[in-house]
Every structure is written in structure tokens, then in C-alpha cells.
Amino acid sequence: xxxxxxxxxxxxxxxxxxxxxxxxxxxxxxxxxxxxxxxxxxxxxxxxxxxxxxxxxxxxxxxxxxxxxxxxxxxxxxxxxxxxxxxxxxxxxxxxxxxxxxxxxxxxxxxxxxxxxxxxxxxxxxxxxxxxxxxxxxxxxxxxxxxxxxxxxxxxxxxxxxxxxxxxxxxxxxxxxxxxxxxxxxxxxxxxxxxxxxxxxxxxxxxxxxxxxxxxxxxxxxxxxxxxxxxxxxxxxxxxxxxxxxxxxxxxxxxxxxxxxxxxxxxxxxxxxxxxxxxx
Numbered sequence: 001x002x003x004x005x006x007x008x009x010x011x012x013x014x015x016x017x018x019x020x021x022x023x024x025x026x027x028x029x030x031x032x033x034x035x036x037x038x039x040x041x042x043x044x045x046x047x048x049x050x051x052x053x054x055x056x057x058x059x060x061x062x063x064x065x066x067x068x069x070x071x072x073x074x075x076x077x078x079x080x081x082x083x084x085x086x087x088x089x090x091x092x093x094x095x096x097x098x099x100x101x102x103x104x105x106x107x108x109x110x111x112x113x114x115x116x117x118x119x120x121x122x123x124x125x126x127x128x129x130x131x132x133x134x135x136x137x138x139x140x141x142x143x144x145x146x147x148x149x150x151x152x153x154x155x156x157x158x159x160x161x162x163x164x165x166x167x168x169x170x171x172x173x174x175x176x177x178x179x180x181x182x183x184x185x186x187x188x189x190x191x192x193x194x195x196x197x198x199x200x201x202x203x204x205x206x207x208x209x210x211x212x213x214x215x216x217x218x219x220x221x222x223x224x225x226x227x228x229x230x231x232x233x234x235x236x237x238x239x240x241x242x243x244x245x246x247x248x249x250x251x252x253x254x255x256x257x258x259x260x261x262x263x264x265x266x267x268x269x270x271x272x273x274x275x276x277x278x279x280x
Contacts, residue, residue, distance in 0.1 A: 029159025032079035044272035063100035109139040127160035149182025186218035235262030
């Protein structure tokens with residue numbers, strides 16, 4: 001039983017980390033024009049075969065354990081007015097954990113996120129301050145896909161554009177605090193900073209780097225085969241993205257990321273492709 005508890009500890013912790021690590025390539029701190037729609041379908045692959053324990057010691061999973069995940073999501077944003085935008089995220093995951101003599105496969109929709117973004121102010125239409133309120137709705141009955149709890153999040157963003165070494169550049173800084181309403185929470189803090197530059201005068205090629213983290217706190221510290229996910233953990237990660245703009249209405253972003261450090265988490269590497277569509 002103790003061995004299986006350890007297996008589920010890393011499996012279910014990594015499951016939530018996959019969901020958290022999957023980010024949108026679109027810099028959400030910048031406004032979408034009124035009556036305009038932005039869609040961003042994406043696919044991501046995640047792999048982990050070792051993890052950090054409660055003392056931040058990094059060790060391989062027991063019995064050649066490996067965790068892989070494919071996640072698919074659709075992000076949307078609609079400009080209601082110059083100040084307000086409606087945002088949404090619908091994710092679907094396929095998670096697989098294998099270990100000598102043990103296999104676990106879980107797939108399905110996870111948490112639907114729907115929110116309202118408000119652009120508080122701007123400076124010369126180059127720097128934007130934003131606040132966003134989001135509701136979280138579980139779309140599953142399988143306890144291995146998440147907390148099965150409703151939740152809410154408030155996120156603050158600061159975004160801007162400028163020049164660096166003769167290149168157009170942009171940045172986005174975000175911090176969101178989230179509370180799940182189920183038993184033992186958890187309370188979470190998600191933070192991220194992105195800096196990008198365009199590589200040519202036609203604004204077709206761009207390169208960006210992101211550094212972020214995830215802190216989750218709960219009074220539930222233990223693990224059990226009946227427990228849905230790890231609720232008390234932390235990690236930091238870094239990623240590098242390349243984007244290409246085909247037209248004003250279609251772009252693609254390719255991203256590679258890795259965890260830097262953590263506590264009670266799997267140590268993961270990821271790769272993703274995101275598409276930016278502006279149908280109207």
C-alpha cells in the first residue's frame with residue numbers, strides 16, 4: 001500500500017502541474033478590440049520520470065516510473081468593449097503513468113475556466129494594467145483528473161511594448177491567486193513573467209522567454225489512493241518560445257519548457273504548439 005501511495009503521489013501531483021504549465025502564447029495583458037474574437041487552440045506534451053520530495057530532494061520515480069501527458073485546450077477571448085473582455089479556457093488531457101507491474105491511464109475534460117477581464121488603465125497606449133476574475137467549473141467525475149471542486153481566481157497583469165537594440169519588444173507580468181472551495185482547499189498563487197522581441201522588420205518572427213512559478217498551500221499534507229491530487233506543493237519553471245505570424249489573423253507559437261526546482265512535485269519537461277486565430 002505504501003508503494004502505491006508513493007506512485008499516486010507523483011502521478012497526481014504531476015497531473016495538476018501539466019494543467020498549470022500549459023500557458024497561452026498570446027500575451028493576455030494587451031487588449032482585444034471591441035467586437036473582436038481571438039481563438040487559441042493548443043496541444044502540449046509533458047514528461048517526467050523523477051520528482052522532488054517534501055525536503056526538495058530530487059529522486060527518480062520508484063520502479064522505473066514514468067509519467068506522460070498529452071493536453072489539448074481551446075482558449076478564447078472576446079472584446080466586449082474598450083474596457084471589458086470575456087475569456088475562457090476548455091482543456092482535455094490524456095495522462096499515463098507506468099511503473100514496473102503497474103499502469104494508470106486517465107483522460108477527459110478537466111476544469112472549465114470562464115472569466116471577465118477589465119483594463120484598469122494604460123500609459124500612452126503602450127503599457128496596460130489589467131485585472132481578471134475567473135470562475136472554475138469541474139467537468140468530470142474521475143477524481144484523478146483534478147479536485148472536483150468549484151473555485152475562483154483573481155489575476156493582475158501588467159503589459160507593455162518598447163524597443164531593445166533596435167528590435168520591437170514586449171513584456172507581460174502576471175500574478176493570480178486562486179481558491180478551490182472543496183475540502184482542504186487548496187489556495188494557490190500562480191505567477192509568470194514573459195519578455196519577447198521581434199526578429200525582423202516585417203514582424204513575422206518573434207522570440208520570447210518566460211519564467212514563472214506555482215505555489216499551492218493546504219492543510220492536507222498526506223497522500224492516499226483515494227485522494228484526488230497533491231494539494232501542498234511548489235515549483236518554478238522556465239520556457240522558450242518561437243512565434244511566426246503568417247497573416248494578421250493567423251500565427252503559430254512553439255514552446256519548450258522545463259522545471260527548475262520544486263517541492264512535492266514531479267520534475268517535468270514539456271513541448272507545445274499554440275495557434276492564434278482572429279476570425280473577426
